[in-house]
Amino acid sequence: MASSSVSSRLLGQIPLVTLLVLCAATALMTDRFLSPVNLNNILVQSSIMAVIAIGMTFVIIGGGFDLSVGSTAALAGCVSAMVMLEAGIGAGVVAGVLVGALVGLVNGLVIAYLRVNPFITTLGTMVLVRGVVFLITGGAPVEGDDGLPSAFVGFGSARILGLHALVWVPIVLLVVLSWVMHATPFGRHIYATGGGREAAYLSGVPVARITASTYVICGALAGVAGVMLAARLQSGQPTAGEFYELTAIAAVVLGGAALHGGEGTLYKSVIGVFIMIVLGNSLNLLNVDSYWQRVAIGVVIIAAAAADSLRSKR
Amino acid sequence: MSLSVGPEPRNISSPTAGVREAVRIRALSKSFGATQALDQVDFTVAVGEIHAVVGENGAGKSTLIRILSGIHQADSGSIEVAGQTVQFSSPRAAIASGIVTIPQELRMVPALSIAENLMLGSLPMRRRFGMVPGIDRSRMNAEAREQLAHLNLDVDVRKPIRALSFAEQQLVAIAKALRRQCSVFILDEPTAALESREIDRLFSVLARMKAAGTAIIYISHRLDEIVSLADRCTVLRDGRVVTVSERGQFSIGDLIEAMTGRAATHEDSAARPHGPELLAEQTAQTPISLRAGQTLGIAGLLGSGADLKVRGLFGAGPEPATVRRADGVTVRLGQPGDAIAQGIGLVPGTRSLGLVMNQSVRDNILLPNLFQIGSVFRIDRSRADALVDEMMDLMDIRPRRPEVRVGSLSGGNQQKVILAKWLARRVSILLLDEPTHGIDIAAKMHVHALIRRFTHQGGGVLVSSSDLGELARLCDSVLAMRERQIVGRVERADGMNEARLRAALERTR
Numbered sequence: 001m002a003s004s005s006v007s008s009r010l011l012g013q014i015p016l017v018t019l020l021v022l023c024a025a026t027a028l029m030t031d032r033f034l035s036p037v038n039l040n041n042i043l044v045q046s047s048i049m050a051v052i053a054i055g056m057t058f059v060i061i062g063g064g065f066d067l068s069v070g071s072t073a074a075l076a077g078c079v080s081a082m083v084m085l086e087a088g089i090g091a092g093v094v095a096g097v098l099v100g101a102l103v104g105l106v107n108g109l110v111i112a113y114l115r116v117n118p119f120i121t122t123l124g125t126m127v128l129v130r131g132v133v134f135l136i137t138g139g140a141p142v143e144g145d146d147g148l149p150s151a152f153v154g155f156g157s158a159r160i161l162g163l164h165a166l167v168w169v170p171i172v173l174l175v176v177l178s179w180v181m182h183a184t185p186f187g188r189h190i191y192a193t194g195g196g197r198e199a200a201y202l203s204g205v206p207v208a209r210i211t212a213s214t215y216v217i218c219g220a221l222a223g224v225a226g227v228m229l230a231a232r233l234q235s236g237q238p239t240a241g242e243f244y245e246l247t248a249i250a251a252v253v254l255g256g257a258a259l260h261g262g263e264g265t266l267y268k269s270v271i272g273v274f275i276m277i278v279l280g281n282s283l284n285l286l287n288v289d290s291y292w293q294r295v296a297i298g299v300v301i302i303a304a305a306a307a308d309s310l311r312s313k314r
Numbered sequence: 315m316s317l318s319v320g321p322e323p324r325n326i327s328s329p330t331a332g333v334r335e336a337v338r339i340r341a342l343s344k345s346f347g348a349t350q351a352l353d354q355v356d357f358t359v360a361v362g363e364i365h366a367v368v369g370e371n372g373a374g375k376s377t378l379i380r381i382l383s384g385i386h387q388a389d390s391g392s393i394e395v396a397g398q399t400v401q402f403s404s405p406r407a408a409i410a411s412g413i414v415t416i417p418q419e420l421r422m423v424p425a426l427s428i429a430e431n432l433m434l435g436s437l438p439m440r441r442r443f444g445m446v447p448g449i450d451r452s453r454m455n456a457e458a459r460e461q462l463a464h465l466n467l468d469v470d471v472r473k474p475i476r477a478l479s480f481a482e483q484q485l486v487a488i489a490k491a492l493r494r495q496c497s498v499f500i501l502d503e504p505t506a507a508l509e510s511r512e513i514d515r516l517f518s519v520l521a522r523m524k525a526a527g528t529a530i531i532y533i534s535h536r537l538d539e540i541v542s543l544a545d546r547c548t549v550l551r552d553g554r555v556v557t558v559s560e561r562g563q564f565s566i567g568d569l570i571e572a573m574t575g576r577a578a579t580h581e582d583s584a585a586r587p588h589g590p591e592l593l594a595e596q597t598a599q600t601p602i603s604l605r606a607g608q609t610l611g612i613a614g615l616l617g618s619g620a621d622l623k624v625r626g627l628f629g630a631g632p633e634p635a636t637v638r639r640a641d642g643v644t645v646r647l648g649q650p651g652d653a654i655a656q657g658i659g660l661v662p663g664t665r666s667l668g669l670v671m672n673q674s675v676r677d678n679i680l681l682p683n684l685f686q687i688g689s690v691f692r693i694d695r696s697r698a699d700a701l702v703d704e705m706m707d708l709m710d711i712r713p714r715r716p717e718v719r720v721g722s723l724s725g726g727n728q729q730k731v732i733l734a735k736w737l738a739r740r741v742s743i744l745l746l747d748e749p750t751h752g753i754d755i756a757a758k759m760h761v762h763a764l765i766r767r768f769t770h771q772g773g774g775v776l777v778s779s780s781d782l783g784e785l786a787r788l789c790d791s792v793l794a795m796r797e798r799q800i801v802g803r804v805e806r807a808d809g810m811n812e813a814r815l816r817a818a819l820e821r822t823r
Contacts, residue, residue, distance in 0.1 A: 183693055185684035192681055196670035202630060202662055203681045203735065204654040262672050 014307070015255050015271045022275060026282035033285055043167050046277045048228050049247055050170040050270045053255075054177060055221030056248045057269040059118075061181075062214035063194035063261030064111060067122040068103060069222040070244035071129035074237065076100040076226025078133055081142040081236030089152045096227040097220055103129055104219020108212030126245065133238045142236030156231030166228050170270065173221070178266050190214060195262025250301040251276050253308060275300075334361040335397070336498050336529030337382070337413070342391030344377055351377040353553040355391070359498065359529040364520065366532045366540040369550035370573050370754030375533055378550070379500055382531070383415040384408035396497065412497035416487050416504060422475045429458035429471035432490050461489040465519055480616060481512035488519060499523065500531045505539060506751070507616040507780070510816065517543060535752070537566045549573055574756050588790070592743055592774040593658075595627065596636040596644060600800040602627065602793075604743060604774040606640075609765065611789035612778040613815050619798035620778035621663050624745045627776065628660040629653040640742075654682055656743075659736025661729070663747035663778075668732040671721035675711065676702045678720050679734050686739065705734040710760065726757020733764055744768060746777040750784060762788060782815040794818040 026033045052069050059066045076096040084092025107125055111118045147153065158165040181187035192200040193210045201207045225244075230236050255272030257264025279300060283293045339357040343350070352374045359365045369375050380386040382393070384402030393400055395411045402408040408415075422431050430437070433454050440450040458471040465485050475483060484504065491499060501520075505513045520530060520543070534540055540547055547564055549556045549572040556572045557564075589606030602623070604610055614620030625631050629647030638644050639656060647653045650660065659682075662668045669678050679702050680687070687701060688694040702716045709730040711723075720731055729749065736744060749765070750758040765788060769775055778795075779785050785792050792815055794802035802818035804810050 183695075184691060185688070185693060186690070188677065188681070188684055188693070191673065191677070192670050195672045196666065198667050199670045200681070202628070202650050202660055202667055204651040205681065206649075206651060258672075262670065 012256065015268050015275065018254075019271055019275050019278065022278050022282065026278065026285065030282075030285045033282060038281070038285070040164060042274075042277055042281055044164050044232070045281075046270075046273050047164070047167045047170050048225050048232070049244065049251065049277065050273045051173060051221050051225040051228065052244055052248045053251045053269045053273045054170065054173055054266050055218035056245075056252050057255070057257055057264050057266050058177075058181075058190065058214045058221075059218045060249075060252050060257050060259065061194045061261060061264040062190045062211055063197060064211060064214060065118040065122065065249075065259075066104075066107065066215065066218050067119070067245045067249075068107060068125040068129055069218065069225075069248060070241035071126045071133065072100050072103045072219055072222035073226035073229060073241035073244060074239070075103065075129050075133045076223035077230035077233075077240055078137050078142050078226075078236035078238055080223075080227045081144075081148055081230050082136070084148060084152060085142070085144040089149050092152070093227050096230070097223040100223020100226060101216050101220035104216040104222070105212070107219065108215030111215065112208040112211035137236065137238045139238055141233075141238070143234065148230070148234055152231055153234045156228075156234065166232065169224065169228060173224075174266055174270060177217075181266060186210075186213075191262055193261075247276050248273075250297075250304065253301065254304045256308070258308060259305070272304075335359070336361050336363075336395070337531075338394040339378075339382075340392045340394075342378070342381065342393070343389050344381060344386060345389060350553050352381070352388070355550070355553070355555055357548060357555065359531055361497075361529055362524050362527045363545045364524055364530045364532055364543055366534065366544035366547040367550065368534070368537065368540060368547060368569055368573060370756060373550040373573070373754070374553040375550055376502075377553075379415060379502060379531070379533065382408065382413055382498075382500060384413075409494060409496075412495065413500065414491035414494055414496035414498070415500040415502065416484065416491060418503045418506065420480075420483050420487050422483055422486070424474065424476045426475060427472050428462075428469060428475050428478065428486060429455045431475045432458045432461060432471070432486050432493070434490075436493075457493075458489075461493055462486070464492070465489055466515070479512075480507050481509070481515070484508075484516070485519070492523070496528065498529045498531065500533070502533045503535065503752070504532075505534065505536060509615050510820070513539070535754075537569050540569070541566055551575060570755055573754070589772055590640055591638075592640050593627075594638040596638055597633075600793075602776065604776055606742075606772045606774055607769050608791075609769050609775040609777065609789045611785040611792035612776070612795050613780075613782055613785050613792050613819050614778060614795035615780045615819075618795045620780075620795045621747045622798070623795065624660070624747045624776060624778045625662070627653070628658060628745055630660070654739065654741075657739075657741045658743045658745060659739060659741040661732050661736070661744065661746045661749055663751060665725065665728045665732065668735075669720050669728055672719060674717050675706070675720050675723070675731055676716035678731055679705050679716075679738055682735055683738050701738050705738050708737065709734045709764065724754075724757070726753040726760070729753055729757065729761055730764075733761070737768075742772070743774045743776070746775065746779075748779055748781075749777060750781065751779075758784075782812045782819070786810050786812045786815055792818075 032038055052073065056066060056069060076099050079099045080092045080096025083095035103125060107122055110116050110121045155165050160168055181190070189200070189205045189210045192203070192205055193207045197207055226241065229240050233240065251272035252264065252269045253259065253272070254275050255265065255268035257269060279297065280293065283296060335358050337359045339355060342352055342355045344352040355374070355378065357378070367375050367378065377386060381388050384405040384407050387403070395413065400411050423434070438450040438453040438457065439447050442448050455471050462469065462471065462485070465488065467482060467485050469478065469482065475486065478486065504516060508516065524530060532544060541564065545561050546558060547569065548558045549569060551573060588608045592604050592606050594603045595601035602610070612620040612623055622631060626633070626635050629635055629649050629652045634646050634648040636644060636646050645656060647656070670681070680698055683701065684693055687697040706714055706716060711727050711730050711734065720728060723731070750761050765775055777785070777788065789806070791803060791805045792810065793800045794815065796819060804814050804818050
């Protein structure tokens with residue numbers, strides 16, 4: 001028993017070890033990796049993806065799946081930019097997050113109450129939302145005549161306590177939401193719903209409401225990511241966020257969450273995000289052909305899923 | 315195709331003539347992590363013998379079957395089939411050696427026809443127009459019909475398998491095994507879901523197979539069956555063989571003693587006066603009323619609707635239930651949360667419905683109690699720990715480690731965790747569906763004792779079970795249920811025993 005708990009604890013640290021090995025190997029192969037500019041770049045890229053991955057982790061722990069986050073981030077970015085140009089920064093940020101939550105609510109209601117397969121539902125909203133983005137923007141970036149408000153754009157490049165302002169968003173979210181996951185009835189209900197939906201239902205857990213709320217959280221966080229993206233790109237970009245859903249899902253799996261639900265940890269998903277971003281960054285620095293980069297990332301995703309499957313067999 | 319029921323006895327006569335052993339296992343050991351599941355087990359089954367294997371849960375029965383059917387591989391020891399040493403690397407290898415297992419849960423493909431299910435794995439093929447290969451449906455159906463006729467099962471083999479009852483599907487599984495010319499036949503709890511006449515039919519099939527020379531390994535918790543059916547009986551305890559006895563040399567009491575390591579005792583619940591009515595169903599045609607201190611049983615076999623009745627009262631049925639509480643207020647139970655709020659707990663018939671298997675014992679005990687030990691915003695850790703410790707002591711859940719995944723516990727301990735969930739919630743009514751199905755005798759006794767203690771303290775219990783002996787020992791009154799109707803009622807005051815319950819159940823309306 002003792003040996004198995006030690007080995008499972010070691011297995012639990014695989015994501016972190018992978019990340020450290022990846023960083024060390026890249027640092028040895030190219031000195032540009034550890035340059036402040038590059039590290040800063042990795043942190044900022046990771047911060048936006050981390051916000052999406054945290055939301056995705058909620059959905060996956062709850063036993064679901066969300067393909068619509070990339071489109072939702074683009075919609076949130078564009079809506080946020082449009083509202084901001086009319087009504088100011090505060091209203092713009094709130095609108096972006098709310099529109100994300102609204103997409104999540106639609107996903108959640110359809111999946112939890114109509115019992116439509118989450119893969120199909122969110123595949124549908126992924127395409128639908130992207131269509132809406134193009135409809136409301138006409139396909140052009142949303143930046144107004146004089147650009148977005150300078151205070152908002154400034155946030156995209158400002159620093160707080162030496163760290164890029166955007167990096168603080170996932171840090172704060174991670175602290176607050178990890179506490180929600182582990183220390184509140186709501187969090188434990190999400191784990192129970194994903195781990196055994198019928199058992200949770202027969203224990204009095206309102207499973208439909210819990211499932212729906214995981215999608216609302218995921219959508220809202222995709223909205224937050226969309227607003228961050230708008231701040232960084234200094235505009236609402238209708239084409240932004242493409243393939244974010246795949247990177248986020250891959251990161252969550254790399255972080256050790258079980259795709260069948262009920263297992264996963266928010267911070268490990270963030271480590272998964274770092275693995276994905278650092279991998280892309282190091283392949284870039286090593287001048288690996290971008291086509292080969294895709295191949296490499298695909299292999300990593302499948303390897304992570306295979307590791308998940310091997311672990312659950314033990 | 316031979317017309318005999320059993321296989322031709324192939325290569326069974328070993329070089330040493332007179333040794334008519336179909337399977338000989340020597341010093342078989344298997345461990346999972348630190349758990350020694352089988353420890354130097356010797357076991358033989360002769361040709362034409364029915365050899366029962368009994369033991370409590372965790373005694374090693376399942377591991378033994380799984381090694382014999384190629385699912386697990388032994389750590390050490392040897393297996394000989396018909397005198398030849400074999401090693402099964404996969405279930406396919408075991409079947410190729412003539413060992414076929416009928417599992418407790420039949421693996422049928424519901425959408426395929428009876429004939430297709432029977433012939434799956436070796437469907438007769440023919441080439442259309444001399445080239446395109448396809449299934450030869452007429453030959454398939456004819457062969458399937460012939461196989462089933464041997465077992466006196468006369469059905470339209472083109473119908474989907476789901477049209478058959480469990481007992482009939484089991485016969486199809488047996489026919490499928492016979493078609494594979496098996497020499498060793500393993501049945502795992504085959505009668506758990508059968509009515510008495512279906513059990514009789516199964517036993518007559520087994521008798522014919524035995525007469526044809528098939529060796530049969532028979533696993534069951536129903537000791538009465540084993541006493542009447544088995545030629546020999548091996549008792550396992552803690553992965554070791556405790557005794558092997560011949561027919562006529564063992565009784566049910568002997569078996570229980572060998573399985574548990576102590577003498578068997580049965581305590582009967584004495585009739586006690588009941589308290590006030592706790593719950594009265596308002597909607598159903600045959601409403602259920604439950605009093606404080608009462609244990610009410612519903613006797614019914616699989617598919618009788620007894621389990622649905624229990625689920626329905628928990629607000630988990632297709633229709634909401636309406637009940638009158640002790641204080642006379644009528645409440646509607648539309649979902650389990652409503653019933654829990656009224657102080658009702660459910661122990662479902664399938665343990666995976668009662669527990670979130672990949673979570674810890676602690677998480678499972680706390681699941682319905684999260685709001686009681688904290689608020690919406692916070693779970694009070696110290697109160698949670700205290701509650702979990704109290705419950706694990708009260709229920710004697712082993713190992714006493716709350717962080718262990720509940721899926722890794724034995725069936726009996728899992729059932730105790732489900733009960734602990736509700737006792738932690740201080741419910742006044744427990745609804746139990748097959749509370750001791752598939753758990754060992756010691757755990758069964760413990761669960762019964764817990765139920766008695768619960769009613770002594772003024773709780774009301776509604777228990778549905780297909781184990782009539784259990785109901786006869788446990789209940790103050792029992793309703794007999796058949797085809798979703800209550801067809802009889804037996805009271806303890808009028809004398810309650812298994813035979814009376816069976817009679818009530820099989821009486822035609």
